[in-house]
Amino acid sequence: MTDDAQRRALEESLHPGMGAGDDGRGQNSPSTSGVRRALGTTIGEFHGNSCGLGEVVISFEDVHKSFGKNTVYRGMNLDVRLGETLTIIGGSGQGKSVCLKLMIGLLQADAGKVLYYGHDVADMDAEALRQVRMRVSMVFQGGALFDSMTIGQNVGYALREHTDMSDAEIRERAVESLELVGLGPSTHRGIMDQVPAALSGGMVKRVALARSIALRPEVILYDEPTTGLDPSNCNRIARMIRKLQRELGVTSIVVTHDMTTAWYVADRVAMLYDKQFPFVDEVEAFRAIENPVVRDFIEGRTS
Protein backbone atom coordinates (compact mmCIF):
# COMPACT_ATOMS: atom_id res chain seq x y z
CA MET A 1 0.00 0.00 0.00
CA THR A 2 1.35 3.47 -0.78
CA ASP A 3 1.67 6.04 1.97
CA ASP A 4 -1.23 7.97 0.49
CA ALA A 5 -3.43 4.88 0.39
CA GLN A 6 -2.42 4.01 3.95
CA ARG A 7 -3.15 7.54 5.11
CA ARG A 8 -6.56 7.44 3.46
CA ALA A 9 -7.37 4.04 5.05
CA LEU A 10 -6.33 5.25 8.49
CA GLU A 11 -8.07 8.57 8.00
CA GLU A 12 -11.24 6.76 6.92
CA SER A 13 -11.05 4.48 9.94
CA LEU A 14 -10.68 7.46 12.23
CA HIS A 15 -13.33 9.75 10.89
CA PRO A 16 -15.00 9.20 7.55
CA GLY A 17 -17.63 11.72 6.64
CA MET A 18 -15.74 14.60 8.22
CA GLY A 19 -17.11 17.78 6.72
CA ALA A 20 -15.12 19.93 4.32
CA GLY A 21 -13.27 22.71 6.05
CA ASP A 22 -13.00 20.81 9.33
CA ASP A 23 -9.36 19.98 9.74
CA GLY A 24 -10.00 17.87 12.82
CA ARG A 25 -7.68 19.87 15.05
CA GLY A 26 -8.20 21.70 18.26
CA GLN A 27 -11.74 20.91 19.20
CA ASN A 28 -11.37 17.19 18.74
CA SER A 29 -9.29 16.07 21.67
CA PRO A 30 -10.93 13.05 23.27
CA SER A 31 -13.20 14.09 26.09
CA THR A 32 -16.28 12.73 27.70
CA SER A 33 -17.95 16.09 27.26
CA GLY A 34 -17.30 15.87 23.52
CA VAL A 35 -19.11 12.56 23.39
CA ARG A 36 -21.93 13.92 25.50
CA ARG A 37 -22.28 16.93 23.19
CA ALA A 38 -22.20 14.72 20.15
CA LEU A 39 -24.45 11.91 21.28
CA GLY A 40 -26.56 13.45 24.03
CA THR A 41 -26.49 13.17 27.80
CA THR A 42 -27.31 9.46 27.97
CA ILE A 43 -23.99 8.43 26.55
CA GLY A 44 -22.18 10.84 28.86
CA GLU A 45 -23.62 8.96 31.82
CA PHE A 46 -22.11 5.77 30.51
CA HIS A 47 -18.67 7.31 30.37
CA GLY A 48 -19.00 8.53 33.94
CA ASN A 49 -19.16 6.31 37.01
CA SER A 50 -22.58 4.95 36.35
CA CYS A 51 -21.39 2.26 33.94
CA GLY A 52 -20.29 -0.96 35.64
CA LEU A 53 -18.37 -3.91 34.24
CA GLY A 54 -20.71 -5.95 32.09
CA GLU A 55 -22.64 -3.00 30.62
CA VAL A 56 -23.05 -3.29 26.88
CA VAL A 57 -20.79 -0.99 24.86
CA ILE A 58 -21.53 -2.19 21.33
CA SER A 59 -24.47 -4.29 20.24
CA PHE A 60 -25.72 -5.71 16.98
CA GLU A 61 -29.48 -6.17 16.74
CA ASP A 62 -30.86 -8.31 13.95
CA VAL A 63 -28.18 -7.15 11.51
CA HIS A 64 -28.34 -8.08 7.84
CA LYS A 65 -25.44 -7.44 5.46
CA SER A 66 -24.89 -8.59 1.89
CA PHE A 67 -22.51 -7.70 -0.90
CA GLY A 68 -24.60 -8.27 -4.01
CA LYS A 69 -25.71 -11.91 -3.81
CA ASN A 70 -23.16 -12.72 -1.14
CA THR A 71 -25.05 -12.65 2.17
CA VAL A 72 -22.64 -12.27 5.07
CA TYR A 73 -25.07 -11.63 7.95
CA ARG A 74 -28.69 -12.66 8.26
CA GLY A 75 -30.34 -11.58 11.51
CA MET A 76 -27.09 -11.39 13.48
CA ASN A 77 -27.10 -10.40 17.17
CA LEU A 78 -24.08 -9.83 19.40
CA ASP A 79 -23.24 -7.76 22.50
CA VAL A 80 -19.82 -6.49 23.54
CA ARG A 81 -19.55 -5.70 27.25
CA LEU A 82 -17.59 -2.96 28.90
CA GLY A 83 -14.06 -4.01 29.90
CA GLU A 84 -14.15 -7.49 28.39
CA THR A 85 -12.04 -9.10 25.70
CA LEU A 86 -14.36 -10.78 23.23
CA THR A 87 -12.70 -13.07 20.72
CA ILE A 88 -14.44 -13.65 17.40
CA ILE A 89 -13.68 -16.92 15.64
CA GLY A 90 -15.11 -18.57 12.53
CA GLY A 91 -14.16 -19.94 9.13
CA SER A 92 -12.41 -17.92 6.44
CA GLY A 93 -14.54 -15.46 4.54
CA GLN A 94 -17.52 -15.76 6.91
CA GLY A 95 -17.56 -12.11 7.95
CA LYS A 96 -15.29 -11.55 10.94
CA SER A 97 -13.60 -8.46 9.48
CA VAL A 98 -16.95 -7.19 8.21
CA CYS A 99 -18.20 -7.36 11.80
CA LEU A 100 -15.36 -5.07 12.96
CA LYS A 101 -15.98 -2.67 10.09
CA LEU A 102 -19.69 -2.48 10.96
CA MET A 103 -18.71 -1.56 14.52
CA ILE A 104 -16.95 1.61 13.44
CA GLY A 105 -19.20 2.48 10.54
CA LEU A 106 -16.65 1.64 7.84
CA LEU A 107 -19.48 -0.52 6.47
CA GLN A 108 -23.20 0.01 6.98
CA ALA A 109 -25.73 -2.70 7.81
CA ASP A 110 -28.48 -3.25 5.19
CA ALA A 111 -31.00 -3.76 7.99
CA GLY A 112 -30.94 -4.01 11.77
CA LYS A 113 -28.98 -1.87 14.21
CA VAL A 114 -25.38 -1.43 15.28
CA LEU A 115 -25.51 0.41 18.59
CA TYR A 116 -22.73 2.19 20.45
CA TYR A 117 -23.86 2.77 24.05
CA GLY A 118 -27.41 2.40 22.75
CA HIS A 119 -26.98 4.92 19.92
CA ASP A 120 -27.47 3.66 16.38
CA VAL A 121 -24.27 4.25 14.38
CA ALA A 122 -26.41 4.69 11.25
CA ASP A 123 -28.17 7.71 12.79
CA MET A 124 -25.00 9.52 13.87
CA ASP A 125 -23.92 12.71 12.18
CA ALA A 126 -20.30 13.21 11.14
CA GLU A 127 -19.29 14.74 14.47
CA ALA A 128 -20.87 11.95 16.54
CA LEU A 129 -19.29 9.32 14.33
CA ARG A 130 -15.92 10.98 14.70
CA GLN A 131 -16.31 11.01 18.47
CA VAL A 132 -17.00 7.28 18.35
CA ARG A 133 -13.91 6.72 16.22
CA MET A 134 -11.78 8.63 18.67
CA ARG A 135 -12.80 6.00 21.21
CA VAL A 136 -12.94 2.86 19.10
CA SER A 137 -9.56 2.13 17.60
CA MET A 138 -8.88 -0.53 14.98
CA VAL A 139 -5.57 -2.36 14.64
CA PHE A 140 -5.34 -3.37 11.01
CA GLN A 141 -4.05 -6.69 9.72
CA GLY A 142 -0.42 -6.14 8.79
CA GLY A 143 -0.03 -2.97 10.85
CA ALA A 144 -0.61 -0.42 8.04
CA LEU A 145 2.19 1.87 9.22
CA PHE A 146 3.25 4.79 7.02
CA ASP A 147 6.56 3.73 5.47
CA SER A 148 7.93 7.24 5.11
CA MET A 149 7.26 8.30 8.70
CA THR A 150 9.36 7.49 11.72
CA ILE A 151 7.96 5.23 14.41
CA GLY A 152 7.40 8.28 16.63
CA GLN A 153 5.48 10.05 13.84
CA ASN A 154 3.42 6.93 13.15
CA VAL A 155 2.45 6.50 16.79
CA GLY A 156 1.70 10.20 17.19
CA TYR A 157 -0.18 10.52 13.90
CA ALA A 158 -3.74 10.49 15.22
CA LEU A 159 -2.81 12.82 18.07
CA ARG A 160 -1.36 15.35 15.64
CA GLU A 161 -4.38 15.11 13.38
CA HIS A 162 -7.14 15.02 15.93
CA THR A 163 -6.04 16.72 19.13
CA ASP A 164 -4.52 20.04 20.12
CA MET A 165 -1.65 18.41 22.02
CA SER A 166 1.74 20.10 21.65
CA ASP A 167 4.66 18.38 19.88
CA ALA A 168 6.28 17.68 23.25
CA GLU A 169 3.07 16.15 24.64
CA ILE A 170 2.65 14.03 21.52
CA ARG A 171 6.20 12.77 21.78
CA GLU A 172 5.72 11.96 25.44
CA ARG A 173 2.46 10.09 24.70
CA ALA A 174 4.17 8.20 21.84
CA VAL A 175 7.01 7.13 24.15
CA GLU A 176 4.48 6.09 26.82
CA SER A 177 2.46 4.10 24.27
CA LEU A 178 5.56 2.35 22.96
CA GLU A 179 6.54 1.57 26.55
CA LEU A 180 3.16 -0.10 27.08
CA VAL A 181 3.86 -2.50 24.21
CA GLY A 182 7.37 -3.28 25.42
CA LEU A 183 9.20 -0.92 23.07
CA GLY A 184 10.19 1.70 25.61
CA PRO A 185 13.50 3.59 25.65
CA SER A 186 15.06 1.33 28.27
CA THR A 187 14.84 -1.68 25.95
CA HIS A 188 14.65 -0.04 22.51
CA ARG A 189 16.59 3.19 22.63
CA GLY A 190 16.18 5.19 19.44
CA ILE A 191 13.16 3.32 18.09
CA MET A 192 11.15 6.57 17.91
CA ASP A 193 13.40 7.85 15.11
CA GLN A 194 13.59 4.64 13.09
CA VAL A 195 11.41 3.87 10.07
CA PRO A 196 9.11 0.81 9.82
CA ALA A 197 11.38 -0.91 7.26
CA ALA A 198 14.06 -1.22 9.95
CA LEU A 199 11.80 -3.28 12.23
CA SER A 200 10.87 -6.97 12.36
CA GLY A 201 7.27 -8.09 11.66
CA GLY A 202 6.63 -8.61 15.36
CA MET A 203 7.86 -5.13 16.20
CA VAL A 204 5.71 -3.59 13.44
CA LYS A 205 2.65 -5.25 15.00
CA ARG A 206 3.60 -3.83 18.40
CA VAL A 207 4.11 -0.35 16.93
CA ALA A 208 0.65 -0.67 15.32
CA LEU A 209 -0.72 -1.51 18.78
CA ALA A 210 1.09 1.51 20.24
CA ARG A 211 -0.46 3.72 17.56
CA SER A 212 -3.91 2.36 18.25
CA ILE A 213 -3.63 3.10 21.98
CA ALA A 214 -2.07 6.56 21.61
CA LEU A 215 -5.50 8.22 21.68
CA ARG A 216 -6.33 6.17 24.78
CA PRO A 217 -9.36 4.50 23.19
CA GLU A 218 -12.09 2.83 25.18
CA VAL A 219 -12.44 -0.01 22.68
CA ILE A 220 -9.75 -1.65 20.55
CA LEU A 221 -10.63 -3.85 17.58
CA TYR A 222 -7.88 -6.26 16.59
CA ASP A 223 -8.09 -7.83 13.13
CA GLU A 224 -5.89 -10.94 13.09
CA PRO A 225 -3.22 -9.44 15.37
CA THR A 226 -0.94 -12.49 15.27
CA THR A 227 -1.16 -13.51 11.60
CA GLY A 228 2.24 -14.13 10.07
CA LEU A 229 4.11 -14.15 13.37
CA ASP A 230 6.20 -16.96 14.82
CA PRO A 231 4.88 -18.63 18.01
CA SER A 232 7.02 -16.54 20.33
CA ASN A 233 5.83 -13.26 18.77
CA CYS A 234 2.23 -14.57 18.81
CA ASN A 235 2.57 -15.09 22.56
CA ARG A 236 4.08 -11.67 23.01
CA ILE A 237 1.21 -9.96 21.16
CA ALA A 238 -1.36 -12.01 23.09
CA ARG A 239 0.26 -10.92 26.36
CA MET A 240 0.20 -7.29 25.15
CA ILE A 241 -3.53 -7.50 24.43
CA ARG A 242 -4.13 -8.78 27.97
CA LYS A 243 -1.84 -6.17 29.46
CA LEU A 244 -3.53 -3.30 27.62
CA GLN A 245 -6.89 -4.50 28.80
CA ARG A 246 -5.64 -4.63 32.42
CA GLU A 247 -3.62 -1.41 32.42
CA LEU A 248 -5.82 0.81 30.27
CA GLY A 249 -9.13 -0.88 31.07
CA VAL A 250 -10.00 -1.10 27.39
CA THR A 251 -12.76 -3.23 25.94
CA SER A 252 -11.22 -5.42 23.25
CA ILE A 253 -12.58 -7.38 20.33
CA VAL A 254 -10.08 -9.77 18.79
CA VAL A 255 -10.64 -11.52 15.47
CA THR A 256 -8.27 -14.44 15.20
CA HIS A 257 -7.72 -17.80 13.52
CA ASP A 258 -5.19 -18.76 16.14
CA MET A 259 -7.00 -20.71 18.87
CA THR A 260 -4.07 -20.43 21.30
CA THR A 261 -4.37 -16.65 21.12
CA ALA A 262 -8.16 -16.89 21.24
CA TRP A 263 -8.20 -18.86 24.50
CA TYR A 264 -5.43 -16.80 26.07
CA VAL A 265 -6.85 -13.33 25.49
CA ALA A 266 -10.59 -13.96 25.71
CA ASP A 267 -13.05 -13.43 28.50
CA ARG A 268 -15.77 -14.58 26.08
CA VAL A 269 -15.67 -16.24 22.69
CA ALA A 270 -18.17 -15.71 19.87
CA MET A 271 -18.22 -18.12 16.95
CA LEU A 272 -19.56 -17.00 13.60
CA TYR A 273 -21.50 -19.70 11.83
CA ASP A 274 -24.23 -19.64 9.18
CA LYS A 275 -24.34 -15.80 9.05
CA GLN A 276 -24.94 -15.36 12.79
CA PHE A 277 -23.23 -15.83 16.16
CA PRO A 278 -25.08 -18.90 17.47
CA PHE A 279 -22.34 -19.78 19.96
CA VAL A 280 -21.22 -17.12 22.46
CA ASP A 281 -19.95 -17.91 25.94
CA GLU A 282 -17.24 -17.42 28.54
CA VAL A 283 -14.02 -19.24 27.71
CA GLU A 284 -14.40 -22.30 29.93
CA ALA A 285 -18.07 -22.74 29.06
CA PHE A 286 -17.29 -22.26 25.37
CA ARG A 287 -14.57 -24.91 25.48
CA ALA A 288 -17.11 -27.32 26.92
CA ILE A 289 -19.73 -26.80 24.20
CA GLU A 290 -20.56 -30.19 22.74
CA ASN A 291 -22.15 -29.05 19.49
CA PRO A 292 -20.18 -30.80 16.69
CA VAL A 293 -19.87 -27.56 14.68
CA VAL A 294 -17.99 -25.95 17.57
CA ARG A 295 -15.99 -29.07 18.42
CA ASP A 296 -14.87 -29.50 14.79
CA PHE A 297 -13.81 -25.88 14.58
CA ILE A 298 -11.90 -25.59 17.84
CA GLU A 299 -10.26 -28.96 17.35
CA GLY A 300 -9.11 -27.91 13.88
CA ARG A 301 -11.28 -30.26 11.83
CA THR A 302 -12.70 -27.43 9.66
CA SER A 303 -11.15 -24.33 8.11
Ligand SMILES: Nc1ncnc2c1ncn2[C@@H]1O[C@H](COP(=O)(O)OP(=O)(O)OP(=O)(O)O)[C@@H](O)[C@H]1O
Ligand atom coordinates in the same frame (compact mmCIF):
# COMPACT_ATOMS: atom_id res chain seq x y z
N1 LIG B 1 -16.11 -4.32 0.63
C1 LIG B 1 -16.53 -5.52 0.22
N2 LIG B 1 -17.12 -5.68 -0.98
C2 LIG B 1 -17.56 -6.89 -1.38
N3 LIG B 1 -17.46 -8.02 -0.65
C3 LIG B 1 -16.87 -7.92 0.55
C4 LIG B 1 -16.37 -6.68 1.05
N4 LIG B 1 -15.85 -6.89 2.29
C5 LIG B 1 -16.01 -8.20 2.54
N5 LIG B 1 -16.61 -8.81 1.51
C6 LIG B 1 -16.98 -10.23 1.45
O1 LIG B 1 -17.64 -10.56 2.66
C7 LIG B 1 -17.28 -11.85 3.09
C8 LIG B 1 -16.73 -11.80 4.50
O2 LIG B 1 -15.46 -11.13 4.46
P1 LIG B 1 -14.56 -10.95 5.74
O3 LIG B 1 -13.32 -10.27 5.29
O4 LIG B 1 -15.32 -10.32 6.82
O5 LIG B 1 -14.27 -12.45 6.12
P2 LIG B 1 -13.37 -13.01 7.32
O6 LIG B 1 -14.24 -13.92 8.11
O7 LIG B 1 -12.73 -11.89 8.05
O8 LIG B 1 -12.31 -13.84 6.49
P3 LIG B 1 -10.77 -14.20 6.80
O9 LIG B 1 -10.81 -15.04 8.05
O10 LIG B 1 -10.36 -15.00 5.61
O11 LIG B 1 -10.03 -12.91 6.96
C9 LIG B 1 -16.31 -12.39 2.07
O12 LIG B 1 -17.04 -13.20 1.16
C10 LIG B 1 -15.79 -11.16 1.39
O13 LIG B 1 -15.43 -11.43 0.06
